[in-house]
Amino acid sequence: MLYSEDEKEKIIKQFLPKIKHHALRYHNIVHSVIELEDLISAGIKGLLEALNKYNPSLNVPLASFIEYRIRGAIIDEIRSLDVFSKEYRKKVEDLKKAWKTLKESGKEPTDEELATSLNITPTELQEIYQSITASDVIDLDNPVITHQGDKLNLSEVISDGKDIFEDISFRELKERLTAAIESLSEIEKIVISLYYYEELNMKEIANILGVSLSRVSQIHGKSLLKLKNFLENSLIEK
Known part of the structure; x- marks a missing residue:
């Protein structure tokens, strides 16, 4: 037209x-x-x-x-900016690998365990969480290809809106991810809910929670790490 x-x-x-x-x-x-x-x-x-x-x-x-x-x-x-250095990307990948390795023990790893495993300080770990928010929020909108060839967008799965490409596989994954969100801590669930369901920005969320913008980014980054790990495991199981 x-x-x-x-x-x-x-x-x-x-x-x-x-x-x-x-x-x-x-x-x-x-x-x-x-x-x-x-x-x-x-x-x-x-x-x-x-x-x-x-x-x-x-x-x-x-x-x-x-x-x-x-x-x-x-x-x-x-x-298109590709602002994230190779050093930064390596730190994030190392954190994701450490998370998966420690998670295989049957319980969610603590920040102390992750920092020890990576041989970094707790402050450095929080900085990586904060950085994940910048990269993975963008990555959330990359389509993930399932074994059946379906394209799924994690941001659409998290949000409550109807995806214009919704199908049966999408609904199944949404159910699994809903369960994953329920496993988050209360503060993590609040941040995820305010950002994806209520569509508030980080500064607005910081004002509501009475914390700094950097703290919201840290919580958000850690939540994404958990959810992306869950998504990858779900696709492997399918």
């Missing part, structure tokens, strides 16, 4: 609050490496691409398709 310039401008104005909403949520995580205006511009670009690619025969509401493309364009803009 072709849109005139006036129609495009009208649609941009209509969705601009939603674009700013998604841009701000991600900007609170990666504010040190990219400007908010750049993310908003990426969101507008995603909207225009959605208008060009939308196919009514898919039986997907235009608004849902547009929002999906807006968020995807913002994520692509951040991902």
